[in-house]
Amino acid sequence: MDLTLALMGLSLYILLWEKLPDWGNWFNALLARLPRPLTYLYEAWHCPFCFGFWAALALHGLTGIVTIEALFTPPAYLGSFGLPIAWFLDALATATLIMAASLGFKAISGPAIRGHQMTEEFRNSFKQTQG
Structure with a gap:
């Protein structure tokens, strides 16, 4: 199994739906x-699975990379x-990996962000008591 296609698809998903809308008004105006x-x-296509399926098809067509090589030696x-x-099956498998990775990142990002905020609050309170 090659995760390259899923990683490229996930990167595109994050860029298009989670980053570009926040990088100024130009993308939203577009x-x-x-x-x-x-x-x-x-x-x-905001759904990572839906986007992942079509992105996997497009990326496979552009790059020739596949997620499950065994699928491409079908029975006669x-x-x-x-x-x-x-x-079709490779795109489904890739979309499933993209969705799982997206959900995984979202699951760990909440506690990670909260931990960062608590660390910053602690540092700021420490600075205020010294200064």
């Missing part, structure tokens, strides 16, 4: 100018259906 169908896709009886089935 979204507001998009045609309504594209705006709908941006809103609908599948004939010409073997390759589309392999792409």
